[in-house]
Amino acid sequence: MNLEQLNQVAVKMVTPGQGLLAADESTGTIGKRFASINTESTYEKRRDWREMLFRTDHAMRNHVSGVILYEETLRQTSEDGTTLVDLIKSNDAIPGIKVDMGAKPMAGRPGETVTEGLDGLRGRLNEYYELGARFAKWRAVIEISNPERADQVTPSWGAIKANTHALARYAALCQEANIVPIVEPEVLMNGYHGVQTCHDITHKVLKSLFADLFEQGVKLEGTILKPNMVVAGKRCPVQPSVEEVAERTVEVLKDCVPSAVPGIAFLSGGQDNVQATENLNAMNQIGGFPWSLTYSYGRALQQSALFTWAGESDNYDAAQKEFNHRAKMNGLASMGEWTAELERAG
Numbered sequence: 001m002n003l004e005q006l007n008q009v010a011v012k013m014v015t016p017g018q019g020l021l022a023a024d025e026s027t028g029t030i031g032k033r034f035a036s037i038n039t040e041s042t043y044e045k046r047r048d049w050r051e052m053l054f055r056t057d058h059a060m061r062n063h064v065s066g067v068i069l070y071e072e073t074l075r076q077t078s079e080d081g082t083t084l085v086d087l088i089k090s091n092d093a094i095p096g097i098k099v100d101m102g103a104k105p106m107a108g109r110p111g112e113t114v115t116e117g118l119d120g121l122r123g124r125l126n127e128y129y130e131l132g133a134r135f136a137k138w139r140a141v142i143e144i145s146n147p148e149r150a151d152q153v154t155p156s157w158g159a160i161k162a163n164t165h166a167l168a169r170y171a172a173l174c175q176e177a178n179i180v181p182i183v184e185p186e187v188l189m190n191g192y193h194g195v196q197t198c199h200d201i202t203h204k205v206l207k208s209l210f211a212d213l214f215e216q217g218v219k220l221e222g223t224i225l226k227p228n229m230v231v232a233g234k235r236c237p238v239q240p241s242v243e244e245v246a247e248r249t250v251e252v253l254k255d256c257v258p259s260a261v262p263g264i265a266f267l268s269g270g271q272d273n274v275q276a277t278e279n280l281n282a283m284n285q286i287g288g289f290p291w292s293l294t295y296s297y298g299r300a301l302q303q304s305a306l307f308t309w310a311g312e313s314d315n316y317d318a319a320q321k322e323f324n325h326r327a328k329m330n331g332l333a334s335m336g337e338w339t340a341e342l343e344r345a346g
């Protein structure tokens with residue numbers, strides 16, 4: 001393991017004004033995204049969509065430090081023969097790779113999942129490094145049960161522990177292969193729970209994660225955290241203000257995330273585009289943290305461009321314009337410099 005190299009990559013991933021583009025939707029998930037624009041998800045269409053994003057020069061050069069890819073994309077070539085990995089690198093962005101095999105039903109814990117993919121991971125990581133990946137992602141999924149259902153209260157401690165342990169085993173394997181691990185324990189925001197419940201569960205999950213990272217010998221200087229923000233469930237009638245989300249998220253992170261971690265790159269998790277930008281901006285306006293706070297958004301960076309593109313090559317330029325705008329707004333938010341006027345200015 002070369003910790004200096006890992007740290008350099010991790011620091012670059014969270015450069016102020018920049019963040020990560022999560023374009024690592026599995027074939028199933030991208031199929032759902034394409035279905036929302038009535039577009040069939042073929043190998044070529046997935047390539048066209050992602051190639052369009054990676055050729056959006058302004059966004060890629062200025063506001064995307066790295067791109068998380070699905071394995072198919074890591075091996076894919078654009079129409080002119082350039083690999084998509086080289087396209088990303090030509091914009092001075094770092095290619096990364098999603099390496100987990102998805103959240104699978106957990107034995108003994110009905111309704112909960114544990115993320116799989118550790119078997120054979122050492123070999124895969126070495127291959128991904130050869131293909132150009134310098135960081136990886138593993139997502140654990142923690143679901144909060146409906147507060148009205150006393151018969152099934154989740155997450156259980158067993159599911160939290162199994163997931164954070166797997167995250168730590170994955171992270172140790174990544175660092176051995178000189179790949180920076182993004183550790184992503186996502187507390188889902190779909191559901192009825194209030195913001196206090198998300199606060200408590202996120203706190204518990206992050207405490208467990210950092211204890212496990214320590215136990216597995218993971219070096220925090222070469223690790224990036226990808227958490228959820230502390231928000232209420234989407235179906236909860238009482239929604240917190242932007243300020244409350246920012247204050248609660250910062251409070252939890254300060255208590256759980258050691259200062260050796262170079263940066264924290266949030267997932268958007270189903271927040272609407274501007275909300276994800278505004279929340280990140282509010283946190284950076286509080287400021288004074290030992291780590292950078294930025295984005296690793298999937299939907300919140302891509303959704304408006306996806307609807308504009310709608311699977312048609314005629315919409316290429318307009319879709320790039322949308323992507324440029326969202327990338328720029330989030331870049332500003334990563335420095336606490338976003339405003340509603342700039343948002344409207346398009």
Ligand code: 13P
Nearest residue numbers: 022267268269297298299
């Ligand atoms: P969202 O920003 O759409 O939540 O995606 C980020 C991600 O990588 C989830 O694993």
